[in-house]
Amino acid sequence: MDIVDFKNSLKDNNPPVSLTIQQEALWWDGKGDWERAHDLVNDLDDLQSAHVHAYLHRKEGDLWNADYWYRRAKRQRYSGTLEEEWEELVKIM
Secondary structure, X not given: OXXXXXXXXXXXXXXXXXXXXXXXXXXXXXXXXXXXXXXXXXXXXXXXXXXXXXXXXHHHOOHXXXXXXXXXXXXXXXXXXXXXXXXHHHHHO
16 A cells, blocks of 8 residues: 555555555554554564554654654654655655
């Protein structure tokens, strides 16, 4: 699914069934449901989930926690806007 299709799916009530757990978290975040997005990746230990988790805490404004998750994802804190990071994550997940 490309970024245009992903964004278009946000008008639906439920995420597409083909999404990974990380993509689903980004989908719920795109719908404005930060809590649901966070709940999906909160207990996962893989690098992709850690990256999404880092983004979510950055969005929340908890930079200390975000930096912890960026380190767990083996990444530096994203320097662009939250919208740019969200789109990049959607593209790479």
